[in-house]
Amino acid sequence: MSKGYGSTTVGRSSRRRVLRLAGGGLTMAVLGAGLTGCEDELATGGAGGTPSPRGASPEDGKAPEDGRAPEPLWTRTTSAQTYGDNDELVTVDGVVIASGDPLAALDAATGEERWSLPGGAVPGAPLLLGAGTLYLASGEYDGNVIGYVPGTGEEAWRSHLGKEYRQPRPVAVDAEQVYVIAEILEADHSSHTNVIAALNSSTGKVVWKEQRDLGTQQNGVHAVVQGRYLVYTDFKKNLTVRDTATGRQVWTHKTTKTSYGPFAVHKDLVIVPQGQRLQAFALSDGSEKWSVETERFTSFREPALLEDVLYIADSGRTLWAVEPGTGKKIWQSTALKDTGAHVPRQFVTVGGTLYGATELDEKGGVHAFDAKTGALRWTFNDKTGDYHAWLIATDGKRVFALHGKKLHALPA
Numbered sequence: 001m002s003k004g005y006g007s008t009t010v011g012r013s014s015r016r017r018v019l020r021l022a023g024g025g026l027t028m029a030v031l032g033a034g035l036t037g038c039e040d041e042l043a044t045g046g047a048g049g050t051p052s053p054r055g056a057s058p059e060d061g062k063a064p065e066d067g068r069a070p071e072p073l074w075t076r077t078t079s080a081q082t083y084g085d086n087d088e089l090v091t092v093d094g095v096v097i098a099s100g101d102p103l104a105a106l107d108a109a110t111g112e113e114r115w116s117l118p119g120g121a122v123p124g125a126p127l128l129l130g131a132g133t134l135y136l137a138s139g140e141y142d143g144n145v146i147g148y149v150p151g152t153g154e155e156a157w158r159s160h161l162g163k164e165y166r167q168p169r170p171v172a173v174d175a176e177q178v179y180v181i182a183e184i185l186e187a188d189h190s191s192h193t194n195v196i197a198a199l200n201s202s203t204g205k206v207v208w209k210e211q212r213d214l215g216t217q218q219n220g221v222h223a224v225v226q227g228r229y230l231v232y233t234d235f236k237k238n239l240t241v242r243d244t245a246t247g248r249q250v251w252t253h254k255t256t257k258t259s260y261g262p263f264a265v266h267k268d269l270v271i272v273p274q275g276q277r278l279q280a281f282a283l284s285d286g287s288e289k290w291s292v293e294t295e296r297f298t299s300f301r302e303p304a305l306l307e308d309v310l311y312i313a314d315s316g317r318t319l320w321a322v323e324p325g326t327g328k329k330i331w332q333s334t335a336l337k338d339t340g341a342h343v344p345r346q347f348v349t350v351g352g353t354l355y356g357a358t359e360l361d362e363k364g365g366v367h368a369f370d371a372k373t374g375a376l377r378w379t380f381n382d383k384t385g386d387y388h389a390w391l392i393a394t395d396g397k398r399v400f401a402l403h404g405k406k407l408h409a410l411p412a
Helices: 015-023 335-339
Strands: 008-010 074-077 089-092 095-098 103-107 113-117 128-130 133-137 144-148 155-160 165-173 177-184 193-200 206-211 221-226 229-233 238-243 249-254 264-266 269-274 277-282 288-293 304-306 309-313 319-322 329-333 344-350 353-358 366-370 376-380 390-394 398-403 406-411
Touching: 089 390, 089 398, 095 406, 128 165, 133 155, 133 165, 144 165, 144 177, 165 221, 165 229, 177 221, 238 269, 264 304, 304 344, 309 344, 309 353, 335 376, 344 390, 353 390
Parallel strands: none
Antiparallel strands: 008 221, 074 406, 089 095, 095 103, 103 113, 128 133, 133 144, 144 155, 165 177, 177 193, 193 206, 221 229, 229 238, 238 249, 264 269, 269 277, 277 288, 304 309, 309 319, 319 329, 344 353, 353 366, 366 376, 390 398, 398 406
16 A cells, blocks of 8 residues: 555546546547657756756655755656546556556656557556556457556456446456456447446456446446455445455445545455545444544545555645544644645655645645654645646655656655
8 A cells, every 4th residue: 555556446537527627727638648758848957847956855755954855866758648546657566657548667767668558548447456467448448358467568367248248447456356347238338237247367257246226337436355345435425345255235335425535444444534524434344433523614535544554634734644443543734734735635655754645736746744743844846737636656765746747756
């Protein structure tokens, strides 16, 4: 989790994206810009470049004395097509990959292209990592789910759910199975229902498949596997747990409108933000085990479980560190409120530093906090003003920050 893999999402024509596009006065088209594989204006100080050098990069994630962010180790223009979800930027096996067309893997140390895949990732589908494999919905829209070796881009696995289903998309993976959701086709090729299924990650054969309730959607699903349980949320405000061996629904709860984003799973608990409350439910039966409340008229954002600490911000610009097993507060920080900085919605940790990526760009970007106190050390922003949300991932040596089509490698 500390490497930014997090929970997964599929089909994100979300309100977040619509509002972001509307606010920027933009009409979105799915475009495939080739990855340049060379330094761009940001890295070389050309038009729209970064500010003048700010001194040497800090050690161990600590800010320079003036509190400013470190300079990127490298910056590249990518083919990224992102909607602001955590699983659209991943790093594994010495490469960093951003969802796009073509799908390109860059060397984590240098930023040079290692491999690219024409057709790329399906817009809105996750880059799903598991058991040394990168799982993708087929960019050919032919009903296949394909596994690739992340370091080389070579195909390692392929499965097809069946011709009666349309475009299965992987949502979660464990050591034995890949879990997908697909639309069920009617005779006239329309679809009103969808199916969730498990595919064997060795043979590609269907292990089980279960039709979901009428009114549920293929889009907006976040999923995590924990032991024998497959846990997921969707845009219809459902929190559902299924048995991974059989697909049987163990329980389901209705949630609030704020819980369509990522959630956290810790041992036998699923932890979900629900407006003013952060609630933990038992995976076995859905019973509430603990809850925490933030201030009135504020809402919790997306949580992240990193090195056995749950980090979460609220809309009142307070950053929390919580014990995931009990809900006990470790610390609260008002550093964001004190500086007027935007609230992060995605987190990774490296050493003693907690990094948070914001959705909005003004007074946002990538924040670096002291992981023990929540003190704000510095904020990195590329000054492009791009309307896309920031995304981050880490390989333990670097923090990769994606903003629109600009990918920066920051020293960690």
